[in-house]
Amino acid sequence: MKVMSFKExxxxxxxxxxxxxxxxxxxxxxxxxxxxxxxxxxxxxxENSSYIYSxxxxxxxxxxxxxxxxxQDKGKxxxxxxxxxxxDCLQNAGYKNGNWxxxxxxxxxNSDEGYVQPSGEYKGYFVSQTSLKDHSKINxxxxxxxxxxxxPYIVIPSTLYSMKGxxxxxxxxxxxxVTNGLESPFIIAETGPKKSNLGEISFFLASALGxxxxxxxxxSGLPKGKVIFIVFPGSAKKPSWPVSYIELKSxxxxxxxxxxxxxxxxxxxx
Numbered sequence: 001m002k003v004m005s006f007k008e009x010x011x012x013x014x015x016x017x018x019x020x021x022x023x024x025x026x027x028x029x030x031x032x033x034x035x036x037x038x039x040x041x042x043x044x045x046x047e048n049s050s051y052i053y054s055x056x057x058x059x060x061x062x063x064x065x066x067x068x069x070x071x072q073d074k075g076k077x078x079x080x081x082x083x084x085x086x087x088d089c090l091q092n093a094g095y096k097n098g099n100w101x102x103x104x105x106x107x108x109x110n111s112d113e114g115y116v117q118p119s120g121e122y123k124g125y126f127v128s129q130t131s132l133k134d135h136s137k138i139n140x141x142x143x144x145x146x147x148x149x150x151x152p153y154i155v156i157p158s159t160l161y162s163m164k165g166x167x168x169x170x171x172x173x174x175x176x177x178v179t180n181g182l183e184s185p186f187i188i189a190e191t192g193p194k195k196s197n198l199g200e201i202s203f204f205l206a207s208a209l210g211x212x213x214x215x216x217x218x219x220s221g222l223p224k225g226k227v228i229f230i231v232f233p234g235s236a237k238k239p240s241w242p243v244s245y246i247e248l249k250s251x252x253x254x255x256x257x258x259x260x261x262x263x264x265x266x267x268x269x270x
Contacts, residue, residue, distance in 0.1 A: 029268035055199040062087040064145040068128035088216040132169040132189040146189040152205035153189035167233035170240025172252040179225020184208035185252030
């Protein structure tokens with residue numbers, strides 16, 4: 001999970017400030033202004049709990065992937081080094097100078113070190129966790145978490161997540177890239193830092209929306225264009241994880257059809 005710089009944040013705000021004016025001005029939109037988060041306008045459906053927001057600038061979250069981080073990448077520069085083993089650099093995980101224990105599982109015997117997978121295809125890699133998890137499995141089991149490579153998920157900043165009506169871990173939604181026509185279901189699998197922006201998404205979701213040659217270390221290859229996200233609070237199953245991609249897709253499409261299909265959210269961008 002990458003922390004956005006001040007400069008990037010200011011550019012992001014400029015994008016969204018311009019975007020949200022046209023996003024909300026359409027009288028045919030079934031959603032009305034509800035909240036803002038870091039100048040991203042959030043609209044809530046007039047008759048149910050679903051809400052939408054529009055994003056043009058993204059960041060990539062590879063947490064939960066079995067090859068997200070590798071101990072041999074310690075000390076390597078995120079931007080200039082090229083011989084990384086992990087999908088992301090350890091600096092972005094805060095290892096070991098930040099809150100890394102919320103991203104990388106500490107070793108049971110020595111909690112000052114990250115836990116390394118002892119066997120399997122990704123032997124030698126750290127176990128990277130997500131906020132959404134399978135509570136029936138032990139913490140050191142990589143299958144406990146949501147794999148960024150295989151599941152489309154989004155990150156909700158903790159400030160927004162704590163607000164009533166914004167949904168819970170395991171709730172589903174749908175994303176439509178109105179620029180290129182690509183679309184995908186998603187699940188809320190992570191809560192992010194308080195001051196972080198909306199738009200942090202999993203590797204799978206980024207690819208589904210048009211990302212190409214994605215690089216979590218440099219932030220390159222992310223989707224281009226305007227993407228509308230609709231979230232359906234209260235849609236999580238019990239237990240909320242695990243959920244297969246097929247099941248997630250079915251859940252999201254069912255909720256989308258209940259409000260009249262994607263056309264109902266596309267009218268809010270005309």
